[in-house]
Amino acid sequence: MIYEASQRTPLVELTPTSCLIRGECYPENISEWSEPVLKTLEECLSNDNSEFKVDIELYYFNSSSAKFLFDFFEFLEESAEGGKAITINWRYRAEDDTMQEAGEDFEEDVSACSYNMVQVESLAE
Amino acid sequence: MVKKIKSKDTVALHSFMQDRRTLFCYSGPLTEDLLTTISSPVRHQLSDKETEEVVAKRVFGVFIEQAQNIIRYSHRKTKATGDSIGTIAISIADNGFLIEAVNVVDPEKKDVLEATLVELSMKDQQELRELYKKRLREGPPEDSAGAGLGFIEMARRVKKFEFDFVESEDGALFVYRGWVS
Numbered sequence: 001m002i003y004e005a006s007q008r009t010p011l012v013e014l015t016p017t018s019c020l021i022r023g024e025c026y027p028e029n030i031s032e033w034s035e036p037v038l039k040t041l042e043e044c045l046s047n048d049n050s051e052f053k054v055d056i057e058l059y060y061f062n063s064s065s066a067k068f069l070f071d072f073f074e075f076l077e078e079s080a081e082g083g084k085a086i087t088i089n090w091r092y093r094a095e096d097d098t099m100q101e102a103g104e105d106f107e108e109d110v111s112a113c114s115y116n117m118v119q120v121e122s123l124a125e
Numbered sequence: 126m127v128k129k130i131k132s133k134d135t136v137a138l139h140s141f142m143q144d145r146r147t148l149f150c151y152s153g154p155l156t157e158d159l160l161t162t163i164s165s166p167v168r169h170q171l172s173d174k175e176t177e178e179v180v181a182k183r184v185f186g187v188f189i190e191q192a193q194n195i196i197r198y199s200h201r202k203t204k205a206t207g208d209s210i211g212t213i214a215i216s217i218a219d220n221g222f223l224i225e226a227v228n229v230v231d232p233e234k235k236d237v238l239e240a241t242l243v244e245l246s247m248k249d250q251q252e253l254r255e256l257y258k259k260r261l262r263e264g265p266p267e268d269s270a271g272a273g274l275g276f277i278e279m280a281r282r283v284k285k286f287e288f289d290f291v292e293s294e295d296g297a298l299f300v301y302r303g304w305v306s
Contacts, residue, residue, distance in 0.1 A: 028157035062189050063274035070261050105258050
């Protein structure tokens with residue numbers, strides 16, 4: 001399932017074994033945008049595959065979207081606690097201390113998933 | 126009474142905006158649709174080659190939070206559609222940028238807002254970061270009055286911020302000014 005990026009929402013690509021989120025996130029209404037995404041994520045996680053890989057590369061998100069990301073990670077944690085091997089890669093650009101700090105802060109609440117901070121070179125557009 | 130606007134007033138407006146080095150200013154009903162539309166020109170104004178990208182992103186971040194504060198919490202609405210009225214501007218100031226926002230505040234929420242901003246103004250970056258995390262985990266306080274994550278987010282992105290409450294015909298105006306460099 002692919003949710004195309006818009007001016008205010010990131011690209012989301014979900015498969016039975018992976019999730020990619022890339023772009024910017026400051027939608028008009030975060031719940032409206034995130035509900036179907038989280039629902040699809042739930043479907044993707046509810047299969048017999050033992051592994052799931054998550055790549056997140058955000059360049060900007062607003063404070064309302066932070067809550068979505070928090071819920072998103074919590075959801076992945078629950079699934080990991082249930083036995084799925086989940087790897088999360090938080091990708092940020094070297095000079096982007098805001099996104100680096102955000103990634104570090106989310107990492108604090110993650111323990112069942114394997115969480116990596118991945119520095120990337122440049123904006124992948 | 127509405128003053129008749131003469132040609133010299135139009136010139137004065139132009140000169141005023143140029144002299145104070147305002148890159149962008151909007152005053153009137155603000156909606157999420159309008160914010161989507163103005164995001165691109167605001168970005169464009171900030172993407173000057175001399176401006177570091179991280180600075181431009183911080184300015185944009187504060188601009189978005191302020192605009193959404195006006196949309197959600199301005200106490201003055203248009204009669205026909207109920208859209209929130211406010212003013213938002215980005216100017217060049219002190220080797221960086223000044224982001225300004227003004228809206229009529231709900232008199233019942235003024236005290237909570239004031240207390241929250243006083244509290245935030247006394248915190249250093251690390252404390253703000255911790256508070257942001259705490260608020261994210263615990264959710265907004267009972268009566269957030271716009272005092273949830275948004276103001277913490279802005280406090281983290283600015284070098285300094287000032288706020289004020291000014292009486293006007295429409296009620297108390299909430300004035301927020303944040304400097305980014």
